[in-house]
Amino acid sequence: MKGLRSLNVIGLFVIWILSYVVALCMVVVSGRPATFLEDFRVTWADNHVRQLDGGRGIQLVLDQSSGCGFASRRQYLFGKVSMKIKLVPGDSAGTVTAFYMNSDTDTIRDELDFEFLGNRSGQPYTVQTNIYAHGKGDREQRVNLWFDPAADFHTYSIRWTHSLIVFGVDDIPIRVYKNQEAKGIPYPKQQPMGIYSTLWEADDWATRGGLEKIDWNKAPFYAYYKDFDIEGCPVPGPANCPWNPNNWWEGPAHRALSPAQAKNYQWVKANHMIYDYCTDKSRYPQTPPECGLDNL
Structure with missing residues (x-):
């Protein structure tokens, strides 16, 4: 009985060790940021970025003196990031609110862009998406949002995996880009990317190709953010994380x-x-080679 009890103890210990190892292998994602300060930093014009609700939300401000921006403190390789954003209300022509991921490299940049293009009051809000892979971009698509994104918060997300990239609006896909490397089409998968957002003036192109200029009499312009969610492999971090098939x-x-x-x-x-x-x-x-391929 004593030997049997010892074997049971050893067996339980082995199971515990294996469970611990499996758990370590599967701890691959960062948790939801508790406050803006924990996971993000101001990159531009800190006096135009205002914390709300104890840092759980922020306000970006654009006026004639400056726009502003912020970025994640870490970079990530694969995963899903999302934010709830309430865009600039009223006459926002000439303004751009951007939410994007960027490798922060000059010559072979990878980037996944949401750019919300301001409008004249009463016109639809347009969101432009773009994808850079291995330094090649110019893959713009534009969608008119089917709701007023300045009236309330909506969730905007980027899911980036080995298989595909999905831009989502309230969990509705608006852009899908599949990994077609087997057909010689570049796909971002080697460089980690940080998470960025900016509010800035771009009235040379943003609204109706630059025909609608910003009206500074309507300034300051405000955009609001909350519920920052990052589920991804931080870099630096566990080396096996980006290649772990157990990532959800x-x-x-x-x-x-x-x-x-x-x-x-x-x-x-x-x-x-x-x-x-x-x-x-x-x-x-x-026609670019990636166009016309199955992106479902």
């Missing part, structure tokens, strides 16, 4: 859109997409 975002359910997501994505493209670089023959007489 790499699971079979996330390697393609679900039927419901695919239906919503087709609805966005059919009813709300107003520009797609793939069909712009003035810029691309020869």
